[in-house]
Amino acid sequence: xxxxxxxxxxxxxxxxxxxxxxxxxxxxxxxxxxxxxxxxxxxxxxxxxxxxxxxxxxxxxxxxxxxxxxxxxxxxxxxxxxxxxxxxxxxxxxxxxxxxxxxxxxxxxxxxxxxxxxxxxxxxxxxxxxxxxxxxxxxxxxxxxxxxxxxxxxxxxxxxxxxxxxxxxxxxxxxxxxxxxxxxxxxxxxxxxxxxxxxxxxxxxxxxxxxxxxxxxxxxxxxxxxxxxxxxxxxxxxxxxxxxxxxxxxxxxxxxxxxxxxxxxxxxxxxxxxxxxxxxxxxxxxxxxxxxxxxxxxxxxxxxxxxxxxxxxxxx
Numbered sequence: 362x363x364x365x366x367x368x369x370x371x372x373x374x375x376x377x378x379x380x381x382x383x384x385x386x387x388x389x390x391x392x393x394x395x396x397x398x399x400x401x402x403x404x405x406x407x408x409x410x411x412x413x414x415x416x417x418x419x420x421x422x423x424x425x426x427x428x429x430x431x432x433x434x435x436x437x438x439x440x441x442x443x444x445x446x447x448x449x450x451x452x453x454x455x456x457x458x459x460x461x462x463x464x465x466x467x468x469x470x471x472x473x474x475x476x477x478x479x480x481x482x483x484x485x486x487x488x489x490x491x492x493x494x495x496x497x498x499x500x501x502x503x504x505x506x507x508x509x510x511x512x513x514x515x516x517x518x519x520x521x522x523x524x525x526x527x528x529x530x531x532x533x534x535x536x537x538x539x540x541x542x543x544x545x546x547x548x549x550x551x552x553x554x555x556x557x558x559x560x561x562x563x564x565x566x567x568x569x570x571x572x573x574x575x576x577x578x579x580x581x582x583x584x585x586x587x588x589x590x591x592x593x594x595x596x597x598x599x600x601x602x603x604x605x606x607x608x609x610x611x612x613x614x615x616x617x618x619x620x621x622x623x624x625x626x627x628x629x630x631x632x633x634x635x636x637x638x639x640x641x642x643x644x645x646x647x648x649x650x651x652x653x654x655x656x657x658x659x660x661x662x663x664x665x666x667x668x669x670x671x672x673x674x675x676x677x
Contacts, residue, residue: 390430530578
């Protein structure tokens with residue numbers, strides 16, 4: 362039922378589209394892995410059989426594969442790279458109606474049927490960049506050659522939200538360059554170039570993709586928290602520890618006096634500024650402990666902060 366509802370709103374789950382002279386192929390790898398439901402496997406399996414034919418229209422352009430669940434990887438040799446937040450190896454688990462990676466045999470079938478240059482997957486929430494050889498017999502000798510012919514780079518996309526323990530959300534930017542000549546044929550004669558798969562940028566001859574970190578989501582809240590703490594500290598020393606408050610206030614007055622009398626005319630405040638500064642520095646702190654004053658000041662300040670933050674976040 363959920364699969365039919367998804368198809369109704371988003372279309373076929375096993376298909377391809379042409380973007381930037383690249384065939385973007387998406388396949389329902391979750392259904393393809395449903396070994397206990399062979400009747401569900403039929404549609405994605407038939408799609409793989411069709412797309413592996415050299416005459417298939419998707420084979421006209423370099424292919425980019427989209428899969429929700431990442432393909433199988435050997436975590437001892439295929440590490441995710443330094444951009445991953447988690448210091449643990451990629452989790453390889455499978456349970457009731459969930460799995461963190463597609464089975465090895467199905468992954469190899471997908472790779473050798475579609476021959477993608479790049480694979481974009483999700484599900485894990487954290488970034489993981491690995492390289493899959495099409496021929497596992499030569500994997501131990503080192504992965505070389507060209508993407509889409511000998512291997513495919515897979516990037517498990519980092520979440521753009523703070524889910525799954527992610528502290529720094531991000532988006533994955535991809536740029537595709539595969540121009541055509543005057544006859545309408547793909548002009549893919551640029552020198553092949555590839556950068557380190559575990560770096561910030563994965564660059565191939567027709568595409569480039571990189572991780573783009575979003576602003577730190579907790580920075581604003583941390584700044585508000587620090588300011589709130591300083592203000593509460595000020596209220597405490599002025600109402601609950603008045604002797605300490607007067608000492609701090611006297612220190613500020615002395616510092617301002619020294620600055621005024623240093624002989625530099627450019628540092629002398631204007632008359633209006635001087636009056637304002639005197640009003641700020643010459644405020645009086647009571648002589649006695651005042652729990653009522655502390656409670657009232659803290660309540661008013663907290664209410665003002667609450668409505669300020671509410672207005673700020675509702676206006677975003």
